Amino acid sequence: MRILFVCLLLLLAGCGSSGQQPGFQLQASLVADDVTLRWSGAPADAAYLMVEYATEENGEYTILGFLPPDRREFQHPDLMPATTFYYRVTPLTAPPGEPAVARPRANEIQLTWADTSADEDGYLLERRRTGQPAEVAAYLDPNTTSFNLPLLPTDKPATYYPRPFRRGTPSPVTHETIPPA
Amino acid sequence: MKILRTLCTAVVLGLVAPTAAHAQVEPGGWTSYSPSFTEQERGCGQIDGLTFRLTCSTSSGDQRAERRYATYSSGTRQFEGSFRITSMTGSRISLKQTFNESGSGPYFMLAVENGGRLYRVGGDTIAGGATVGTTVRVNTVHQVGSQHRTYINGSLKHTMSSPGGSFYDKFGSYRTDSGAGPIQVQWSGVQFWRK
Numbered sequence: 149m150r151i152l153f154v155c156l157l158l159l160l161a162g163c164g165s166s167g168q169q170p171g172f173q174l175q176a177s178l179v180a181d182d183v184t185l186r187w188s189g190a191p192a193d194a195a196y197l198m199v200e201y202a203t204e205e206n207g208e209y210t211i212l213g214f215l216p217p218d219r220r221e222f223q224h225p226d227l228m229p230a231t232t233f234y235y236r237v238t239p240l241t242a243p244p245g246e247p248a249v250a251r252p253r254a255n256e257i258q259l260t261w262a263d264t265s266a267d268e269d270g271y272l273l274e275r276r277r278t279g280q281p282a283e284v285a286a287y288l289d290p291n292t293t294s295f296n297l298p299l300l301p302t303d304k305p306a307t308y309y310p311r312p313f314r315r316g317t318p319s320p321v322t323h324e325t326i327p328p329a
Numbered sequence: 330m331k332i333l334r335t336l337c338t339a340v341v342l343g344l345v346a347p348t349a350a351h352a353q354v355e356p357g358g359w360t361s362y363s364p365s366f367t368e369q370e371r372g373c374g375q376i377d378g379l380t381f382r383l384t385c386s387t388s389s390g391d392q393r394a395e396r397r398y399a400t401y402s403s404g405t406r407q408f409e410g411s412f413r414i415t416s417m418t419g420s421r422i423s424l425k426q427t428f429n430e431s432g433s434g435p436y437f438m439l440a441v442e443n444g445g446r447l448y449r450v451g452g453d454t455i456a457g458g459a460t461v462g463t464t465v466r467v468n469t470v471h472q473v474g475s476q477h478r479t480y481i482n483g484s485l486k487h488t489m490s491s492p493g494g495s496f497y498d499k500f501g502s503y504r505t506d507s508g509a510g511p512i513q514v515q516w517s518g519v520q521f522w523r524k
Contacts, residue, residue, distance in 0.1 A: 181485075201483060208518055210411065210482055211463045226485040228468065233483060255443055256418055273461075287462035297461065298417055298443040 174237055174319035182225045183324050187237050190217060191316055194239035196272065196284060198315075202234045205323075209236065214272070214284040229329035239316035242272055248308045253296075257308070260294040265312035273297065274309040282309075359407065359522040364399040364498075373510065374502070379517060381501035383510030386419060392510060395501030400430055401523070402495040405472045410500055410519040413464045414441065414512065421508030423450060424500060425467055427477060431494035437477055439467065440505055441512075449479075449487060450505055456481040464517070471496065 171189035190197055194217045200209040201224065212224060217239070227233060248259035259273070273286035273295060285308065288295060297308070368376050373385035374394030381394040412424055420443035429436035438450035447456040447465075456465075468480040474493035479486055498521075502514050 203483070208411070210466045211460070212482060214460065224484065227483050228480055228485070231483070255420065284460055287460050289462075296416070296418055298420070298445070 172237075172239075172317070172319045174235065174322050176233075176235055176322045176324045178324040178326070181227045181229065181326050182223060183227060183233060183235070183326075185222045185224070185235055185237070185322075186220060187319055188220065190237065190319075191239045191241075192217075193241055194316065195242035195244075195311065195313065196240045198238045198240055200236055200238065203228075203231055205234055205321075207234070211287070214240070214287075216281060227326045229326050232323055232325040234321050234323045236318045236321045238318040240272065240313040241316060242311035242313035245309060245311060248273075248310050250308060256296045256298050258294070258296050259308050259310070261310045263291050263293045263312075267314070268312035269315050270313055272311045272313050274311050275306045276309065277304055277306045358524040360524060361520065361522050364401075364521055366396045366398045369393055369395045369397055369501075372504075376501065379519070380513065380515050382513045383419065383422065383502050383504060386509050386511060388504075388509040392504035393501070395426075395499045395503055397428075398498040398521075400495050400497045401473070402431075402493075403473055405470065405524050406496075406498075407471075407522040408469045408498050408500075408519075409466070409521075411464045411466045411517050412500075413515045413517075414445075414461065415515055417441070417443070417461075417512045417514075419443070419504075419508065419510040419512050421505045422510065422512045422514075423503040423505050423508075424514060425469065426499040426503070427469060427471055428497050428499055429492070429494055430497060432492060436491070436496065437469070437479070437489065438505070439479065440508070447481065447486075452487075455479060455486045466518070469498075 173189055174187045177184050196214040197217055198214055199212045199222050201212055202209045248261040251258040268290050270290050271288040271292050272284050273288060274282050275285040276282045286295060286297060370376055372390055372392035373383055374392055375382040376394045383392050421440055423438045423440045425439040426435050427437040440450050441447055445461055446454055448454050466482050470478045475491055477491045478488050502512050
């Protein structure tokens with residue numbers, strides 16, 4: 149009992165001192181079977197905000213998207229009935245670098261680059277096209293130095309930037325339960 | 330201090346939180362079960378655990394690396410699994426099938442096209458291009474004789490009516506009539522429920 153009491157004191161003393169990014173807030177709202185996420189206070193140095201969901205509180209998270217850092221909202225529509233969805237938003241820092249060396253092939257583009265980063269959590273392969281916002285084309289393992297990116301016939305010419313990323317502190321987890329159908 | 334705090338957190342949470350955690354699925358009454366399966370390696374198909382490969386670019390013949398699960402013919406069945414395409418220079422590869430054993434064959438076939446577009450073979454786009462390298466979660470809910478629903482990352486993306494009969498689930502990688510490898514796909518979190 150004494151150990152438990154000490155633990156509780158330690159936990160209370162530690163509240164707010166680590167874990168969550170101060171001021172980074174995430175809220176979910178439910179209309180019918182659609183969830184809208186809204187957040188504020190995301191770190192200003194984030195290159196992308198990674199939105200994820202899980203259907204267990206401590207479950208495996210699945211990536212829903214990589215959003216530009218100025219986005220404040222995300223919609224997750226037409227969700228499974230009678231299911232609880234847990235959400236978090238994780239800022240990714242990713243210093244810009246040089247474009248990958250590109251060798252076009254029939255249905256893909258072969259990209260290579262030097263791994264100049266240490267301790268990255270992975271690489272974001274960023275696609276940049278004239279007049280369009282940059283987007284994440286591929287999410288790659290750490291220490292990756294080449295990738296054959298599949299292309300669609302409609303894909304326009306682009307430049308690809310391998311950006312080593314690190315995960316920042318995620319937002320608090322929020323959840324919504326979808327009503328039965 | 331950090332270790333102590335973590336340990337204490339676990340102690341406290343252990344007193345108030347249930348330890349069992351199961352994925353929440355469509356409305357209640359589901360029972361988790363583990364149907365038997367066989368592995369099918371044909372042509373240049375290779376299976377290593379939950380990694381499924383087509384190693385050739387052959388655009389003809391039977392090229393498959395799949396798990397074929399036990400047949401069912403009544404009730405409602407749910408499949409859940411996540412896939413991550415780790416390399417793909419081919420196109421139009423089936424990843425998940427609900428196969429109509431007593432009918433005309435692959436009643437529902439979820440396939441991926443070059444670039445990440447998910448589509449139903451013989452039908453429309455099911456989901457737009459997933460970012461290459463990310464994990465995609467698939468749930469299919471099949472009410473035999475009524476309806477078959479497909480959820481991608483939790484969102485309902487496809488609904489079709491279902492005849493009665495005998496069906497089974499398959500997943501892995503399989504060259505469709507218009508497709509060709511190579512592809513390597515990693516599956517995880519495969520679960521089944523019934524009611």
